[in-house]
Amino acid sequence: MIGLAGWTSRQTVLLRRLTAVVAVTMGVPLGDAVAQPRPTGQPPVRPAQPGTRRDSAVADSLRGLSKDRKVFEWATPDSIMRQLLDKMGYKKVQYQGDTVQFNAQTRILTLQGKPSGVQRDETMLVGDSITYNDSTKKVVALGDSVLLRDPTQADADDFIANGRIEYDLNSKQGFTGAFSTSVTSGQRLYLSAQRSALVSDTVVAGRHIVFAKNGSFTYCDHTEPHFHFTTGEMKFISQNVMVARPGVLYIGEVPVFWIPFFFQDIRSGRRSGLLTPNFGMAELFRNSPSYRRSVQNIGYFLAINDFMNFETSFDWRSGARSSDTDPGFIRGNAELRYKWLDRFVTGEFASSYMGLRNGTTNTSYTWNHNQDFSRDTRLTARLNWVQNTMIQRATTVNPVAANATIRSQLNYQTKIGPAQINVGGSRVQYPGRTQVDMDFPSINVTTGSLEAGPATWTPSMRLAISGQSRIDQGLQFPFVYNPRSDGGIDSTRFNASRRNTQFQFDTPIKLWDFQWQNSFTMNEQFRDFPEQREIVGVRDTSQRVTRIFAKTFETNFDWQTSFNLPRFFQGSWNVSPSVTLANVENGAGMFMRTERSGGKWVQQSKRLNYTVSASPTLYAMLPGLGPIARLRHSITPGISYSYSPQASVSDEFLQAMGRSRVGYVGALKQNRVGLSLATNLEAKLRPPADSVDAGEGAGRKIKLLSLNFSSLSYDFVRADTLGNGIAERTFTIGGRTDLLPGFDFRTSYDLFLGDMQSDTVTFDPYRTDFGVTFSLDGKSGLVALVGRLFGRKATLDTDSTTAANRQNTNDQTVDRQSRNMNAAGGGNMRGMQMALPTGQGWNLNIQYNAARQRPPRGGTQIINNPESLCEAQRLQGVLAYDLCVQNALSAPPTGANSGQSAIGAPIFIQPPTQNVNATMSFNITQNWAAQWTTQYDVVRSRFSSQQIGLQRAMHDWNAVFAFSQTPSGTFAFNFFIALKAQPELKFNYDRQTYRSNNF
Secondary structure (H helix, E strand, O other): EEEEEEEEEHHHHHHHHHHHHHHHOOOOOOOOOOOOOOOOOOOOOOOOOOOOOOOOOHHHHOOOOOOOOOOOOOOOOOOOHHHHOOOOOOOOOOEEEOEEEEOOOOOOEEEEEEEEEEOOOEEEEEEEEEEEEOOOOOOEEEEEEEEEOOOOOOOOOEEEEEEEEEOOOOEEEEOOOOOOEEEEEOEEEEEEEEEOOOEEEOOOOEEEEEEEEEEEOOOOOOOOOOEEEEEEEEEEEEEOOOEEEEEEEEEEEEEEEEOEEEEEEEEOOOOOOOOEEEEHHHOOOOOOOOOOOOEEEOOOEOOOOOEEEEEEEEEOOOOOOOOOOOOOOOOOOEEEEEEEOOOOOEEEEEEEEEEEEOEEEEEEEEEEEEEEEOOEEEEEEEEEEEHHHHHHHOOOOOOHHOOOOOOEEEEEEEEEOOOEEEEEEEEEOOOOOOEEEEEEEEEEEEEEEEEEEEEEEHHHHHHHHEEEEOOOOOOOOOEEEEEEOOOEEEEOOEEEEEEEEEEEOOEEEOOOOOOEEEEEEEEEEEEOOOOOEEEOOOOOOOOEEEEOOOOOOEEEEEEEEEEEEOOOOOOOOOOEEEEEEEEOOOOOEEEEEEEHHOOOEOOOOOEEEEEEEOOEEEEEEEEEEEEEEEEEEEEEEEEEEEEEEOOOOOOOHHHHHHHOOOOEOOOOEEEEEEEEEEEEEEEEOOOOOOOOOOOOOOOOEEEEEEEEEEEEEEHHHHHHHHHOEEEEOOOEEEEOOOOHHHHHHEEEEEEEOOOOOOOEEEEEEEEEEEEEEEHHHEEOOHHHHHHHHOOOOOOOOOOOOEEEHHHHHHHHHHHHHOOOOOOHHHHOOOOOOOOOOOOOOOOOEEEEEEEEEOOOOOOEEEEEHHEEEEEEEEOOOHHHHHHHHHHHHHHHOOOOOOOOOOOOOEEOOOOEEEEEEEEEEEEEEOEEEEEEEEEOOOOOOOOEEEEEEEEOOOOEEEEEEEEEOOOOOOOOEEEEEEEEEOOOOOEEEEEEEEOOOOO
């Protein structure tokens, strides 16, 4: 073996030009596609051209090589060679072969051997023979497989040419025979061609052009690729662009798709360019005369700099054969994104404008901003605003977007000394409704424990101002009527609003084991809309007056204090005594003013309340049965006794609340015993019979049943006065079990009919709420136990965390999508592409909720159902009425007037509701997955929303069939198939129908 090293300018330029030209062939990317995980293994055999024989020599050579494997061994340098290689300030070029010849007359340098090699820096050329003619300036590398390796091309395979690589330095042109290589463009791309030509670009320095004939490429890394593209001609401009024509897609060896040409920007990094439009085949070839064409995402992407980019696009839906529910529209979107990592700033700003063919418009804005000013100071903003929520809801085909509230949130947090300060707020718009909820500002100041000797002080402060404006539901007088000059009457919707202010300052002090709780609170409710009140005489109930107040309000200021003594019998009975200075009327503050007091402050008295409570835990160990080694049953009761002396309340205070002294029992002496209960039945499992270790699987515990009962108090004084001593109005039962992961049930009862502070109250339990949630899959404990009974070996999944995660995954995903959904921007306005997990078995999640309101006794009752709320819309036509009903059904009323009212105010009766939310996903086969999500209204026997997805898991493609229906009746069918490596290369069929009624 003979080795040479040199630094001649002629040789240096030779190898620099050769490696630069040839390296471009192995380093051409095809865009910045998103990478998908790929199995490792031998590089695949490149796809052959249709009708031609695969070049097995090139394929076998490439398949046997990898970047981590040595393909050429350099001879060990002697002392002179080492000094030359270590010399600084020169470009090192190494030549090696069995025979190295240089003819001084012909000026031809020839390297021969199996193999021969030339290396400049990290780039190496290997062949059976390498010849350089200094007279003709031609470089020729010959061999069965000529290899070029360039480690500077990240993750690229070796470039393998079959037989020959030739380059003319004078004309700056060259050619190769058949070649194969791969490049990384987000995902590994495998290329091959029968022959290619190389041309240097004299206009742009450092750029080279590669022409290839009869080429093919694929992203599939299997030995026999699932798909590949063939082209007659390809042109690469290094680090710039790739053009190929024509293109034929082969699935296996079957041609399925033809396109006239490819055009792809292959520059690295973010680049400006046109967006990929989104439209289906039905837009080109309409399959029905009633089909409405629509095109989305026509626009441009602008890379402003390394920190910012801008995107603009528009969507269009045909207005031909329009209807009142679907007039057609055009929508423009603009989005600006920014990100400075060194300044800890990231965010985006987006706006959308939609114009319908009927003349109505909608404008929406979104601004998301996150910034860290320091380690303790951070600003988070998510602001959304929509001009017309009716259009926002009626034009979406995404069920999540149709139900999602349009939410804005702002939070600023910092730390000053020991105080942690949070300032923020939120704003909510409801789809299809005019009401806006505002919670701003919200200020919270908390500190750690401030210690001074044995005393510990932990103060905190909270201020919250919330309100609703443009209230459209739950009003007694929704319209204002004004006479017209012609004698008629005009009706105008009342601009109703509500405001609630809350202030609280807590200053607890702990001295050794004694705790002194102090809290100062101020609450004010202000309602700016007319409402009727029935005023009853304080001492004579026969004196009744009905008045309509233009505005109503209620302000309460209170001071609450309690003193907790040290606990006794810690760890067993856990006895805790306390003394509290409590208000006589628990539902009001110490000082109060309302519209009934004429805005004057009135005061109630306080009285001492002595309480002692205990919370022991009682348990018993029981023998096991079958796979259960042992049972543990625990009961945790909460026992309390409280006493308060009799007190008095002034007539002025009762009048401000709207109460009468006749039959008032709120000031009676209290002598109560309270009881709450929680019980758990747990099982310890036996180890599996086939376990290697006797302790394998032992010790695992599951919760067979857990029940929780809310507290009930029995007042002996109330029992003597009213005949019934129960002092709580509501009673709740809840339970869960690990046999059904995520299983949870609850039920609530209203125990009394009437006012709890009046002697006319009647004990009459009435169920107001019932709910069941559970999830089943192949790993659920119940399924595993049933399988064991039939001799099927199944693993009992007892990891409650994993089970809860499986059960809540869908709910959390939908909730996160609805809360994080932007009001503006192209991607948020369009449909949601379903993505289903495959290969994970089956899963069923069902939620059933039933709620109803107890029918009141007496008073002014207003039925607050959707039909009565939308009665005024009948004059505008059936369409307006149907839309109003649909919006009212999907967005129930909110606020203080929903189910509860002040004393003497009208009572709004909400109709009973029963809803079933179900999600089921399963694998039809190993590669086919299906999912069905639905919301069903049991009372009205109608589906409020549907989403059905069918997905085929393929090695290189994504294929999804989806159907979705929104609560407003709009539904869409979508078929989508796209290449994972190049999502822009896709085929999709979309059909969207807008209508007001549901099925």
